Amino acid sequence: MSRGAVLCFHSVTTTSLAAEGSAHVAAESFKSFVGVARRLGEIVPLRELLRRRAEGRSTAGLIALSFDDAYAAILNELAEFISRHAVPVTIFVTTDAAAAGARFWWDRIDDLFPRVGPERWRAFEDACGLPDSYRTGQPASYGPLRPLRQWLLAAHQGRWPDALEPLLEAVEKACRFQTAHRSMTFAEIATLASLSEVELGVHTASHPVLPLLPDDELRREIETAHDALRERFTNVLPVLAVPFGLYDGRMLRVAQRAGMTASLTLAGTLRDSDDDGAVPRVCMTSGDTAARLGLRLLGISDFVRRWSGRGAALYPDLPSATT
16 A cells, blocks of 8 residues: 555444445445555544644554444444444534434335336426436446436436425335435434544435536535534534545636645545545445455556556546436
């Protein structure tokens, strides 16, 4: 690990708390990842890793752990482990969701889809207004929910429209099912944040696709969330975790003007420099294993990518009918 790494997690699953989405890892897998990270390096608070980078000091061998969306499962399934093993973590909060402990639309559709027949789901998508261009333009390898997801990101800036809420609720009611995964409430966040190992960061107010917003709205999303956290907690970093990992140069500049000292992306391992404010993270998924994480932390995955000539794009593609 010549530069260190920041790992990104979302929710965790157990035998009684399942999830269809690949962004959520098993709680036992998370614990094994902590073991790998400690064997190969030193787990440090994100604050410390970013401070060293800002000062131009080496971060070799340092690993920071982050969780996006402040899922309740972190408190319920990992708080005791985090405290007992002194594992520093940073929780990035979507403040609108934390106000009510809300469920996120991506978990709702991920976990609902296998319980709905194909004709009923097609009717639901039609009622939502999903254009055929998204059905035909998305690679099948991304799975059957890719068209709806990309349309929501592109046409609705990543927010579930209020007008479509009755349609989704009707399908949930018909199936007698609702995802168990949700955001922590502010009260639950306070319980978790009382641990000395936990600090908080900004994940915007409503979790939109930031590059698709005009400057004023983009800045408001960040500042509103930052203010809401600082009003309630003392251990808040002026650091943004970019929703959906979608960003561009303008977004990074607006984030800096909104007071963010860094914007965490999902672009992989750390670079030599983050002068633009973008700090890459490794996104951990349900398909990852301890062995695979070890290869990433040792830099072998990056070496293979460079050797094969597959360089990373400057910014990720923004969602559209064909991306």
